[in-house]
Amino acid sequence: MYRSFYNLTCKPFDLIPNPEFIFLSKTHKKAITYLDYGIRERVGFILLTGEVGSGKTTIIRELINKHLERVVLAKVFNTNVSFEQLLSMINDDFDLPVQGKDKIELLRDLNHFLVEQYAKGNQPLLIIDEAQNLTLETLEEIRMLSNLETSDSKLLQIILVGQPELRTLLARPELRQLRQRISIQCNLQPLNRLEVEEYIFHRMEVAGNRGALNFSQPALDLIFKYCGGIPRLVNIMCDFLLLAAFSEEAREVGEELVRDIVGDLDFKNHYWGQEQQPQAAEPVIVPVDTPQTAPYWSESRIEELFGRLNQRLEEYEKDALNATQAPLKELGEQLTQMQNTFAFQLNKTNAAVARLSKKIEEQPEQAPSTPAAPAGDEQPKPGLMRRIFG
Numbered sequence: 402m403y404r405s406f407y408n409l410t411c412k413p414f415d416l417i418p419n420p421e422f423i424f425l426s427k428t429h430k431k432a433i434t435y436l437d438y439g440i441r442e443r444v445g446f447i448l449l450t451g452e453v454g455s456g457k458t459t460i461i462r463e464l465i466n467k468h469l470e471r472v473v474l475a476k477v478f479n480t481n482v483s484f485e486q487l488l489s490m491i492n493d494d495f496d497l498p499v500q501g502k503d504k505i506e507l508l509r510d511l512n513h514f515l516v517e518q519y520a521k522g523n524q525p526l527l528i529i530d531e532a533q534n535l536t537l538e539t540l541e542e543i544r545m546l547s548n549l550e551t552s553d554s555k556l557l558q559i560i561l562v563g564q565p566e567l568r569t570l571l572a573r574p575e576l577r578q579l580r581q582r583i584s585i586q587c588n589l590q591p592l593n594r595l596e597v598e599e600y601i602f603h604r605m606e607v608a609g610n611r612g613a614l615n616f617s618q619p620a621l622d623l624i625f626k627y628c629g630g631i632p633r634l635v636n637i638m639c640d641f642l643l644l645a646a647f648s649e650e651a652r653e654v655g656e657e658l659v660r661d662i663v664g665d666l667d668f669k670n671h672y673w674g675q676e677q678q679p680q681a682a683e684p685v686i687v688p689v690d691t692p693q694t695a696p697y698w699s700e701s702r703i704e705e706l707f708g709r710l711n712q713r714l715e716e717y718e719k720d721a722l723n724a725t726q727a728p729l730k731e732l733g734e735q736l737t738q739m740q741n742t743f744a745f746q747l748n749k750t751n752a753a754v755a756r757l758s759k760k761i762e763e764q765p766e767q768a769p770s771t772p773a774a775p776a777g778d779e780q781p782k783p784g785l786m787r788r789i790f791g
Contacts, residue, residue, distance in 0.1 A: 403647035414640040416633060417587050418459040420466050424603050424632070426596045429456060432587040436464055440472065440526060440558065444584035445547060447560045450564035451589030454633025457562050460589075461528060473518055474524045478536040484542040487535075491527060515549055515556035526558050533563035537575050544579040591630030597621065600632060601639055619656040627663055638662060674751060 404412065413422075425433070432449065439447045451457045465474060475494035477487060488507045489499045497510050518525050529535075529543070549556040561567065561583075571580050587764075592600055598621050605613050616624075628634035641655050641662045 406647055406650070406780060407613035407643070408610045408651075409605070409613060410609035412640070413613070414643070416636055418456075418462055420463040422607050423456075423459055423463050424600045426592050426600070428569065428590040429460060430590075432589055433463065435585050436460070436560070437467070437469075437562075439585040440464070440469055440524075443555055443558055444560065445555055445789060446579070446583040447558070448567070448571070448583050448586045449560060449562045450565055450587070451590075452591065452631055453564060454631045455589040455591065456632050457589060458530065461530070461560075461562060469524075469526075471498045471523045473523045474528070475526070476528045476530070480529065480531045484539045487529075487539060487543075488668045495525070498752040511546075512549055512556075519554070519556055524558065525556065525563075526560070526563060528560045529686065530562045531564075532561040533570060534565040535570075536537050537570075537573065540570070540576055540579055544576075544582065551683075556580055583786050591675045592632065592635075593630060594622070594625045597625045597628070597635060600635060604636075604639075611615040614643065614652060614654050616654045620659045623656055623659040623663070635665075637648060641666065689787075 436447060436449065449457055449460070473495070477490050477494065479490070485504045485507070488504065488511070492507055492511055493499050495514055497514055499507065500782050502510070515525055537593060543559065547555060547559060548558055601616065602611050605611050606681055624635060628638055642658060645652060645658060646652065
């Protein structure tokens with residue numbers, strides 16, 4: 402309706418995931434890099450999570466469109482099923498016959514297919530979207546699929562895609578073995594204030610006219626505030642803004658028009674829900690040249706912050722323990738040194754005493770001498786003595 406008026410070749414804010422419109426924010430670039438690396442290196446399980454509308458499906462389609470060399474792909478988007486039904490969908494997407502086959506036959510066919518692809522040098526890849534809807538039992542069965550392997554390589558690589566609840570689900574003690582097999586984890590964060598502005602103009606540019614609408618800074622602040630940095634919500638709001646501006650043949654979007662759209666769509670209640678509404682009644686004005694994180698904190702964001710807090714606490718405890726143990730260690734070393742010095746001196750003293758005792762024992766015994774007579778006293782002659790004592 403408004404495309405010709407604004408010289409657009411297509412709708413810039415369509416809700417259909419389209420890799421042509423992909424906007425690589427910092428978090429999206431990191432996710433694509435991690436996923437691409439994980440697939441090429443065949444690392445096993447990969448986890449991709451993010452809020453509803455954060456761009457998970459678009460990233461997956463971007464990966465698919467890259468036509469990774471020798472990758473054989475199967476995609477499952479309906480996860481409210483049993484494992485046998487899920488297995489049937491997996492085999493069907495791999496172009497394997499599934500009609501009238503039970504679980505054992507499906508597993509056997511899948512195993513033969515994977516071995517065959519490995520022999521051909523191909524890489525089977527399974528993407529399971531909306532994985533937060535899977536039951537604990539089904540997730541455990543999926544883990545068992547990863548046991549299909551050769552001596553040096555996995556026969557099937559699996560990417561689990563879901564909302565932040567999937568991380569909570571995987572944290573359950575029953576899924577410890579599956580959790581330990583996840584080699585790469587990516588979590589898409591909401592766009593910040595600057596990224597929201599760049600995202601809007603990027604999509605209009607891809608659609609053929611970057612300057613189709615001029616957004617005032619207060620209007621962009623409000624869009625960021627009410628959409629919380631979620632790309633899908635930005636698309637919804639901007640599509641209505643284009644329509645509202647077209648009805649007035651306007652090319653400027655101001656704060657008043659954004660407030661009108663928020664009120665008309667009952668944006669807070671309809672798209673966020675009562676428990677997720679932004680708390681501030683007035684827009685938070687953020688300078689354009691100062692990127693900020695989105696005001697909406699998802700469960701994954703809270704988990705990340707608590708993880709960082711726990712890490713800081715552990716580091717603090719470690720530092721405190723080191724600070725306490727260092728003086729004690731030094732004192733212990735001094736006591737040990739004193740003990741060694743005392744033992745050394747004691748050994749020297751004992752050796753000296755032993756040598757002295759040995760010398761004393763080796764000296765010959767001498768007969769006692771008769772005391773000499775005092776000077777001037779002469780012994781009486783024997784004859785005289787006899788005469789006297791006759």
